Amino acid sequence: MQIQFPESWPTTPAEAIALQQTLAPQIVLEDRIPNPIRYVAGVDAGFEDEGETTRAAVVVLSFPDLTPVDEVLVRQPTVFPYVPGLLSFREVPAVLAALAQLKTEPDVILCDGQGIAHPRRLGIASHLGLLCDRPTVGVAKSRLVGTHIEVPPDKGTWVPLTDRGDRIGAVLRNRANTKPLYISPGHYTTLETAIDLVLRCSTKYRLPETTRYADRLASSGTARSALEEVQQGRLF
DNA sequence: GCGACAG
DNA sequence: ATCTTGTCGC
Numbered sequence: 556m557q558i559q560f561p562e563s564w565p566t567t568p569a570e571a572i573a574l575q576q577t578l579a580p581q582i583v584l585e586d587r588i589p590n591p592i593r594y595v596a597g598v599d600a601g602f603e604d605e606g607e608t609t610r611a612a613v614v615v616l617s618f619p620d621l622t623p624v625d626e627v628l629v630r631q632p633t634v635f636p637y638v639p640g641l642l643s644f645r646e647v648p649a650v651l652a653a654l655a656q657l658k659t660e661p662d663v664i665l666c667d668g669q670g671i672a673h674p675r676r677l678g679i680a681s682h683l684g685l686l687c688d689r690p691t692v693g694v695a696k697s698r699l700v701g702t703h704i705e706v707p708p709d710k711g712t713w714v715p716l717t718d719r720g721d722r723i724g725a726v727l728r729n730r731a732n733t734k735p736l737y738i739s740p741g742h743y744t745t746l747e748t749a750i751d752l753v754l755r756c757s758t759k760y761r762l763p764e765t766t767r768y769a770d771r772l773a774s775s776g777t778a779r780s781a782l783e784e785v786q787q788g789r790l791f
Numbered sequence: 792g793c794g795a796c797a798g
Numbered sequence: 799a800t801c802t803t804g805t806c807g808c
Binding site: 600601602603605606637645732 | 799800808
């Protein structure tokens, strides 16, 4: 898909925070997702060489059958350290490079991490949504900010995630007997639609299929060689 | 000043 | 995120 790469990228936390404050007001919390949805994408990032190299994986699944139809894996030098609240500045560059190589245009992208459930309302899903001008949803495995009551144990139930008086997302019990997921709108979507989409992308596991496929692709790129396995005496 | 803190 | 063995539970 066509990607407009940023001409410059923040180098320091101070610059990154300033950019977030500029971009946050541009987020659109209205549904602008194509109907019907034909393709959903999942993105994930991983690291090698003690963080020196970033891996970004993106997988496109047909919807609603969730069959993988396109995928890309890229590796490039890491350009920003991990700082809570500034995750996008570390992972987005590689993710954009991966998206640029997709042949199939996704109608919506599910990201590993928060959307607007962020201190400055610009988590990685929101930031990515603005940069590629696409609907995005944040699917995080844990909380960054906000408070919430306990989530009922029943599968499919959720409670609002609140921060400074704002409803910034939902804590969703995607499966019974598992930790809940933190869902929040990224860009061009409402919380209700985000929750519905995550549920419709989920089958028998805690994480939606989109992120599971992306995780697997990202991991395949870091799998140990047979030689390394032998040297560690763990073959067979 | 003391915790909390997506991936 | 990554390192890293076995182990508890469905």
